[in-house]
Amino acid sequence: MPNGNIVVTEEHATRVITLRRPSKKNAITQDMYREMSRAIDTAQNNPEIRCMIITGGSGVFTAGDDIDDFMQAGAANSETLTDGARFLYSLALNVKPIIAAVDGASIGMGTVMLFHCDYVLASTAATFSAPYIHLGLVPVGASSLLMPSTMGYQRAFAMLVMGRTFTAAEAHAAGFVNTVVSSGHTEVEARKVAREICKLPAEAVAASRKLLRAAPEELTRRIDQESHLFGERLTSDEAIAAFNAFANRKRR
Numbered sequence: 001m002p003n004g005n006i007v008v009t010e011e012h013a014t015r016v017i018t019l020r021r022p023s024k025k026n027a028i029t030q031d032m033y034r035e036m037s038r039a040i041d042t043a044q045n046n047p048e049i050r051c052m053i054i055t056g057g058s059g060v061f062t063a064g065d066d067i068d069d070f071m072q073a074g075a076a077n078s079e080t081l082t083d084g085a086r087f088l089y090s091l092a093l094n095v096k097p098i099i100a101a102v103d104g105a106s107i108g109m110g111t112v113m114l115f116h117c118d119y120v121l122a123s124t125a126a127t128f129s130a131p132y133i134h135l136g137l138v139p140v141g142a143s144s145l146l147m148p149s150t151m152g153y154q155r156a157f158a159m160l161v162m163g164r165t166f167t168a169a170e171a172h173a174a175g176f177v178n179t180v181v182s183s184g185h186t187e188v189e190a191r192k193v194a195r196e197i198c199k200l201p202a203e204a205v206a207a208s209r210k211l212l213r214a215a216p217e218e219l220t221r222r223i224d225q226e227s228h229l230f231g232e233r234l235t236s237d238e239a240i241a242a243f244n245a246f247a248n249r250k251r252r
Helices: 030-041 067-072 078-093 109-116 143-151 153-160 168-174 186-198 202-212 216-234 237-251
Strands: 006-011 014-019 051-055 060-062 098-102 105-107 119-123 127-129 179-181
Touching: 006 030, 014 030, 014 186, 030 051, 030 078, 051 186, 060 109, 067 237, 078 109, 078 216, 098 109, 098 186, 105 109, 109 127, 109 143, 119 168, 119 186, 127 168, 143 153, 143 216, 168 179, 179 186, 216 237
Parallel strands: 014 051, 051 098, 060 105, 098 119, 105 127, 119 179
Antiparallel strands: 006 014
């Protein structure tokens, strides 16, 4: 059902979570974090849902956090991290396979969430970045744990510490994208993967997935550690200057 800028539908035992805010390149607000968390959480004990897909539709995945929304909520107050943290906890504690369909730009949280997904499809037009460093901030979402373990320290350093953007081909070579397809075809291909997963024995899939992934306690511990440092960095001179520069650019 439509729910603001998040649309949740179900078909063939798959819950599809679509970010639908095209005028803002699917930038994520606090309300959107809450809706995505709810969609993931309510799937956990529903045996009719065997798999989930997260997509932004054709042309863009997400521009990451809506900085205006973030700043208006009071970026210097740690309470504003609650909705984002809740979403990250939902991902970390999730037990159902999640497929991501990325067509276009995937920035910040858009890229971070992919490392909590189980299968990632990207279009040839997709790009990936987590440029928190440019705002004087630190990694979030256990990305400082998951990125090095997935693609190696050097690539993780380039993305998280240097703020570099990866192309779809580079993301595939780095190992966090499974398949690269033509632009406009990510959702179709994601549904094919979902049907393949849904045909498998559900309990065996859950047990195997649990063996492959980092323990939820390890993920939430790193999320908490990053969130604490993130909150400290928000009040730093570097971050304040970066946010002020962003606000000035917006006013021009």
